[in-house]
Amino acid sequence: MNTVTTNNDLATYIVRHADDNVVIGQRLATYISRAPELEEDLAVGNLSLDHIGVADHLFTYAAKVDGGERTGDDLVMLRSEREYTNLLLVEQRHDGFGDLIARQFLFDAYQLPLWEALSASTDETIAGVSQRAAKEARYHLRHSSMWIVRLGDGTEESHRRIQASIDRMWRFTGEMFEADDLDREMASSGVGVDPSTLKDLWETTVDAVLEEATLTRPEDSFQTSGGRCGMHTEYLGQMLSEMQWLQRSMPGQSW
C-alpha cells in the first residue's frame, strides 16, 4: 500500500513523477566535478538541472493540488524514505561514469515516451510541464545514447564496463512499466498514462542503441519493484539523509 501522505489521488500521482525527477537530479548533481572531462561535467550539470526544474514545477503543482498546507519544498525536504515514491532505477548508486550513463539511458528511454504521452493530458499543468520536459528528454536520450554507443563500441575495457553497468541496472527496469490502480485510474480519466503502454517504445529504443553499441541485452530474469509504494533499495535513504540534512537540522532555513 502507498505510504504517501498526500490528500488526494491527483497529488499522489504528480508526486511520484516529481520524485523520479528530484531523485535522479540529486544523483546527477553528486557527480559534478567527477566526470571524465570538463565538458561532460557541464553536460551532467545540465541534465541534473533539467530534472530538478521539472521536479520543481511538479512539486509546486502537487502542493497546490494537495490543499496548500505544504509547499513544494516541504514535499522534497520533509518526507522520509518510505514516503518517497520514485522508481528504484533512479535512486541506484553509480560507481563511476558507466553506471551513471547506463542508469540515465534506461531512464531517458522511458521518460521520453512518458512525457510525450503526458503532453496530451487533460490536466493543463501536467500537459504544459510535459511538453517542456519532452524536449529536454529528447536531448537527454540523445546524449546518453551517444555515450552508450561510444562506450559499448569503444575499447575492450569500455565495452566490458558499460555492459556490466547495463547488467547491474537492468533488474530495475521492469518496474517502470508496472501499472497500479492509480496509474489505471489516471489513464482512464485522461490525466495520466498507463506505463505499461510505454514498454514497446522503450524496448525499440533500447534494443536499437544496444545493438549499435555492440552490447548484449540482459535476460529479463529477476526484476525488483516497490518504489511506487515506498519500498526502496538501501541507497535512497543514504541519499536523502545527505540531501535533507540542512532542512532537518535547521528547519525553515533558507537563503
Place this chain on the structure above:
Amino acid sequence: MSYDVPVAPGDKPQDVQFGGATDHGFPLWEVFVRAKRGLSHTHVGSIHAPDSETAIQNARDGYTRRAEGVSVWVVPSMEIVASDDAESMFEPFEDKPYRHPTFYEIPEEVGQL
C-alpha cells in the same frame, strides 16, 4: 603543455600532469555560435570532444545553455589556419586611412547608414 598542479601527498607528479604522456584527453574543437537568424556565426571559445557529434553536444552544453544561440558550428582546432607575422600582414594598412570611406560628405537625406 603542462601546468603546475599542487601534488597531494603520495601522488607522483606525473599523475597530475595535463597534456603530457599521461593525458588521454580528446582533441580540441573551436565553437561558433549564431545568436539569431540573420547574424553570422561568431567564435565563442573551444571545447574538447572525441568526435564531431560529441563536439556539437558539448558546445551546446558549454556555450548555449543560457539561450545564446540558434545554431552551432564546431571546427577541429587543428584545421584552423591562422595568420602569422602581424608586422608584414597588417601593419601596411595602418597608414592608409584613405581606404576608409570617411572622406565623403554624406547628404542629410541619407540619414543613418
